[in-house]
Amino acid sequence: MKRSAEAGSIGVHQASFSDDAALDSKTAVTTVQIMTGEIIGYLSDMGVSPNLLRLSLSIESSDMRYLTTAEMRDWNIITSNDTVTAQTVPSSEPVDKPVSSPSAKAGATATAPSTSRDNALDFIRRYHEAWSRDNSTALAFMRKAYEDQVTFYGRVVDRDAVMKDKATFALRWPERIYSVKPGSEAAVCGEKCDVSGVIEWFARSRERGKTSSGMAEFAIVWNPATSQIESENSKVLATDRGAQAPERIISQWHVENGECRGSTNPDSPETQTACARREEIGAMLDTFGWCYGHKNDYGYQMKWHLCDAASNRP
Structure with missing residues (x-):
């Protein structure tokens, strides 16, 4: 069976009963147990990892957790290599969705020494920590973080073009918190490292009276030899309209x-x-x-x- 899906098209959360469901606690527990058993059986029949159920049980019914491409692939939810991969416009476009976290499509399959993987994951942590600081500090880090030529959202551009995009975005959203969602990060390294994960953000512009909050899937191609990014892309998974707090x-x-x-x-x-x-x-x-x-x-x-x-x- 061939299954494919776009990142962010599948979301999970806990099951819940409607407020007007006339169920006593014993009946409710029994119903949930029966339903969970049926879900486990179905996942087994489809060859899907039980990690999908574990994740859904950890997400409040009032929330939604969208799956990344890596999760869908690793858990055998998708079985096709021609998965739809939507591309997000660069962050300089006039939208109220800060998506300046790096991303790219990865293809390496070789396993590298743990030091390369560890260095790649450390880099992505430092990247987002720097991007969460004041504009001067953030942009200084960005200038050193990219190769001379970068595949940036599907186009090959030079570093100056990347920096122009970053500077425009930083001026639009001068206060930012970008933080990798715990447990979502992954790195596969050969000669280069393909680093992916989920970033969550909260941004604010006091001058414009605007805030923005959400979650995006990112992936980069990072060169361990230069400690620089060669490719970047990202896709928004969720936005929180009207968010006033960095929940x-x-x-x-x-x-x-x-x-x-x-x-x-x-x-x-x-x-x-x-x-x-x-x-x-x-x-x-x-x-x-x-x-x-x-x-x-x-x-x-x-x-x-x-x-x-x-x-x-x-």
């Missing part, structure tokens, strides 16, 4: 905080990484004027809020 970024903080505080092995590299990412995300939220807890709060009282005089600050 997606706050949600990432809670994920990393849970991994950091809830680990049974606080000295493990995974725990240390989660703790470091929590602090990094917290610092970015602070630059946007969002704080976690007040100075005299107990742990259970702490919540993310617009900072005030009594707020905890990093």
Whole structure:
């Protein structure tokens, strides 16, 4: 059986009953168990990984998590190599959807030493951390991040053209938080590295009175020899109309905080990484004027809020 789908065309979340469903708790539990069993059987019949169900059970019924191309391929949801790959217009186009995170179509299949993979993933983290800073710092990083010639959203252009696009975007959205969704990043390296994942953003222009929030799939081709990007492209998976708070970024903080505080092995590299990412995300939220807890709060009282005089600050 041949199956293909476009990235962002399939979304999952928890099952739920309508508000007017007249079900007692025992009947509701039984119904969910029966339905889950049927889903597991169907996924097995179709040869689809149970990771799809695990993901859906982790997403609130009021939310939606759209699958990336890598997830659909790895979980055998798509079985065709001619998957539809829609292309997003560069970020300088007049739309209120910041999509300046890098992306490209990857094709390498060779496995490289872990150092190349680790370096690629570290680069993509630093890329988005830099892009989340002030325009001067962000654009200085961008200028060093690209090769002289770049395949940029399907067109071969020089670095100056890329920088013009980035500068236009930065002026339009001078305050930005771009953060890779935990667990979504992947890198396959041979001579070059194909790096992909999901980026979540929140951006603001005080001058225009505009905010933007959403999620996009990204992939780049990165050269380990030069530590520079050779190709970039991206696709928006979701936008949050009217978002006034960085809820997606706050949600990432809670994920990393849970991994950091809830680990049974606080000295493990995974725990240390989660703790470091929590602090990094917290610092970015602070630059946007969002704080976690007040100075005299107990742990259970702490919540993310617009900072005030009594707020905890990093």
